[in-house]
Amino acid sequence: MTSRVEPAVAAGRLHLHDLHPSLGDPALLSMNFLNEVANRFPDAVSFAPGRPSEAGFDVADLHRYLDRFCDHLARDLHYDDERVRRTLFQYGRTKGVIHHLIARNLAVDEGIEVDPESIVVTVGCQEALFLTLRALRADERDAVLAVSPTYVGLTGAARLLDMPVLPVREDGTGVDLDDLRAKIGTARQAGVRPRALYLVPDFSNPAGVSLSAATRRELLRVAADEGVLLLEDNPYGLFSADGTHPPTLKALDTERGVVYLGSLAKTCFPGARIGFAVADQRVVAADGTESLFADELSKVKSMLTVNTSPVSQAVAAGKLLEHDGSLLRASAREAEIYRKNLARVLDGLRQRFAGVPTVSWNTPAGGFFVVVTVPFAADDTLLEHSARRHGVLWTPMSHFYEGDGGRTQLRLACSSLTPSEIDEGLDRLAALVHERLAVG
Amino acid sequence: MTSRVEPAVAAGRLHLHDLHPSLGDPALLSMNFLNEVANRFPDAVSFAPGRPSEAGFDVADLHRYLDRFCDHLARDLHYDDERVRRTLFQYGRTKGVIHHLIARNLAVDEGIEVDPESIVVTVGCQEALFLTLRALRADERDAVLAVSPTYVGLTGAARLLDMPVLPVREDGTGVDLDDLRAKIGTARQAGVRPRALYLVPDFSNPAGVSLSAATRRELLRVAADEGVLLLEDNPYGLFSADGTHPPTLKALDTERGVVYLGSLAKTCFPGARIGFAVADQRVVAADGTESLFADELSKVKSMLTVNTSPVSQAVAAGKLLEHDGSLLRASAREAEIYRKNLARVLDGLRQRFAGVPTVSWNTPAGGFFVVVTVPFAADDTLLEHSARRHGVLWTPMSHFYEGDGGRTQLRLACSSLTPSEIDEGLDRLAALVHERLAVG
Incomplete structure (x- = not known):
């Protein structure tokens, strides 16, 4: 804290060095x-x-998806007309209104079984990333590890939070586990808390590298041993060259050590701006009460974007419903x-x-x-x-x-x-x- | 920085005191x-x-608005079909695709004339608030002033940024200008930089108080003298009891001292989740180059939500277009x-x-x-x-x-x-x- 203080604005001018x-x-x-x-x-x-291919873009689809979601609310969830209208037009549930459809998608396409309540529907995966880092950055000690080279969206979100990004080497297997252990150790000795490791296990952006099933299992063990969360970002998982891919980290996660960051930008379409976080960790308060980590992320979201547009959610949901929950089939x-x-x-x-x-x-x-x-x-x-x-x-x-x-x-x-x-x-x-x- | 470090997660459990x-x-x-x-x-x-009234909610409107916006892109902006589809489906301009329609609305309903380039279309007004506070909170010295009692969304956004909120008294005129000057003085003596004053000048939430035209002019003068920005949040301005209201601060703002925070939640509908910031201040870099404050907010947005769903923007735009840009008529x-x-x-x-x-x-x-x-x-x-x-x-x-x-x-x-x-x-x-x- 210094005593140098200046006006924030003079004659309609701000100075870049006075901004974040x-x-x-x-x-x-x-x-x-x-x-x-x-x-x-x-x-x-x-x-x-x-960017995804534009071959499948068709405005007529938006109308059909919207109607399909309304049908779903009426027929499957038994909403009356007033409630259908309210769901699309009014303020809504902060964690979203298509969480149950996303949960079904994860089960169908990825073999991931999660309680829909542990899902937060977000404005693209980027918001999910930001919410997670905001929650995990409790104070100036907290840092995030990231397999390097790293998707620029992770780095950017961390910058907005003044959160250091600690790079972890990629050695051809997708992540150098020895370097991961070493980086965690070095950080802790310096009083830094590495809260989580961010990575894209399938066909990573930018490196195009994937982790084998064995490496995934080993990574889960190391992360559990070290007490760091894994932030698994999976925008490309369905686009393997041979139609197969190893199980996601979240599918292998028996100890709730993975926050799964999902994007529908490539499997549905980017303009819906629909992403999500699966955050099924339990959060324990001082008085012993427990909440879902998803509910803590939801609190952050309530002060960031309030809720994700239900109109956007509806068009994404329509596409999911048309393909019985499978984005593999949809895309x-x-x-x-x-x-x-x-x-x-x-x-x-x-x-x-x-x-x-x-x-x-x-x-x-x-x-x-x-x-x-x-x-x-x-x-x-x-x-x-x-x-x-x-x-x-x-x-x-x-x-x-x-x-x-x-x-x-x-x-x-x-x-x-x-x-x-x-x-x-x-x-x-x-x-x-x-x-x-x-x-x- | 202490040397106390703990695992971030153990057995799928986090501790609230380890979160933000x-x-x-x-x-x-x-x-x-x-x-x-x-x-x-x-x-x-x-x-x-x-919440807004639900009397006007009709799902058929969404279809019509969507088509109306596509017509606008084709007829008024001369987009070919491929570009219309791309605008709705693909990643898009971070500052939004309906900025020109919002600029027209501000001119028609509020007499505010701004360059559309100074508008950032956001995921509700809450995101606009957050972007502005993030940009203005350069370091731990920066605080925001707020007329008290204060909308909880301002307080919440500030909390996410660890940004102190300095309350300014409301004395029946909408803002106690003597207290404003006093609070700024006290803060500066303590090494704190009050960057901006947040207020809702028309029918405020929660107090229902409005500033007279004279108080608005006086507030603009005080803010310019003191070098603090005004953050004008105006969700209710069109809903006066007698059909009139004093000019907005932004309409009176000849020195680019006001960042106008707009919401279409009440005048259009909340489910579109469309808000915006008008940020026409110039930002001067160390090398003398200048940018619009809106472009700086856009950089923050690119790492928060990337862009606002063009599908959501389209339905809001359709409603604007149906009423020749007037939300006063639309609502x-x-x-x-x-x-x-x-x-x-x-x-x-x-x-x-x-x-x-x-x-x-x-x-x-x-x-x-x-x-x-x-x-x-x-x-x-x-x-x-x-x-x-x-x-x-x-x-x-x-x-x-x-x-x-x-x-x-x-x-x-x-x-x-x-x-x-x-x-x-x-x-x-x-x-x-x-x-x-x-x-x-």
Whole structure:
């Protein structure tokens, strides 16, 4: 506390250094920078955004989904007309009104059995992440661990809360468990409390890496031993290349050590902005009374967004209901597109770079992302050049690291392109790479 | 920083004292308590929630609004079909897609002329409040002033950010300007930076008080002199008893000293969850570059909810478009209900308590709320008794104070009751009051 005080505003002007430090932080600026480049080069082929395919978008669906949800309220839940109307139009339950349908979805698609009361329906998975970190950041000692490279949404949410993110190495198995133990130990010796480890166990963003079933079990053991929660973010789990994936951490979680962060953005559609947290941990108060962790997250939500729009929930619910709760079935067409696109990108990389020993890439078992390693800096400057001269966009991997990892790596997202765009984009990428190699 | 460190979770159990202190704070618990009482006594007449009337709810409207917005995108903005679909289904602009329609609404209904780029469309007004406080809370010196009694959503959002709320007295004019100056001075002497003053200038929640035009102008001058922003929250402005209201602070704001926090919950419907911030202040970075404060709020939003559901935005937009941008026209029927209900509550109080000198109430010029003062504690215990024995619910004013104001006051919300429910509810309230007076 210093005694230096200034006016907050003078002549309609504020100063950035008087605003929250997150506003000048690379984690928040990176999103802006990437969007801004994309906007300036609208004709570039873009491997940048991890957006879902737009092939299935149809406005008529929204009307049908809305009616389907109203039918469900009337027929299955026996609501009268007035209550149906109130459910859609009025303020509503903070934890949401489609929690029972999400619980059914988790059982059908993932074999996860949870009490619907332990589900909080959120404004996208991002809000679920924020609620969880807000609850876990009790004071300045609390930090969150994250497998590195890390989804920028985790880093950004942590920045809003001044919560340190402690990176944990990824060693090819999805998470280096020795490094996890070491990081926890080091943190505790410094008086820091690592409350949870954040990761995307299936086809991670940005690295495209997945944990084997054995690694998942081992991770659950280590987390339980160390007393840290696991925050499992699973936006891509249904999009495996061969139609299978190991059980989620939550499906294997017999001790309520996992908070499952769900997103319907890729399996339903992003515009619904529906995500959720499964938080079935018990929270014990000083007087011995217990609550669900979901109810604590709900308290935070009541002061953040009050409740998730029931109109948005209704359209997501309609899609769930049309497919008997299965998002695997609901997104079968998109999954096929993603499988073909991923194969085409991997084939295309092989065709163009098989003879270039200094260029390599990983082979994800599914999802949206491939990481390419090159023998030169793949940074923001090169991205700008790539967009301007070669008409191709991608994401520098450095945006996903605390510190300076990923300097010579780039992320290719292959979810929202057509086959011919992929071919053209890879040709342009090859031109960029060969230009740099010639300079190099 | 202490060296005491504990596991975050053990056997699926967390401890409340290891979670963020807001979760045990009265501001967050009060909402839960009030909801819980309401749920336990569903047959009570409830003067508790400030909910809009449900008379106009019709599911067919949602379909029509959605189509109207799509027509607007196609005809007025010349989007092709693919872009219309993408606007509704895909990830979208963080600041929203109906900002131009909100700007038009502000011009039509409030005489507020703002660049649409200075508008951030949010998940209800609560998110707008949170974004603003997050940006303004740069470090532990920063506090927010609030006219007391205060809407619990402001207090709750501040608690999530560990941001002190400094109460400013209300002296019958809507805000005691001498106390405002004094509180700012005292805070600064203690090294605290009061960044902004939060208030509801029209028919405030909870007090039902409005600022005169003269007081508004004087407040703008004081705020400019002192260098604090004004956070103007205006959910009820269109619901005046006589059809008129003084200009909003933002309409009078020639120096960009006001952040206007808008809600469509009462003028459109709560289930759309659409609010917004008008933040036209310039933000100056260390290198001299400038941005709009709205763009800084947008950065925060990108890590909180990413963007507001375009489906929700579309239904709100449809209602705006159907009424040529006027929410005054769109909510004319509801406004008439609120006027009649407010008059009926005031008449009813007169009929029942005119001969009881120790019972008094204010006479709001509009809005949803009346405050009744009684000669006994109107606390949570009495509310429970009132619900159980007399079948009538209301809100203890003490929930809206930091410290112990409002102990003998109760808030009556008259927005969502029928005339006969109001009469019955006031009869029951009279029975409670006379019982307490007899106990005396």
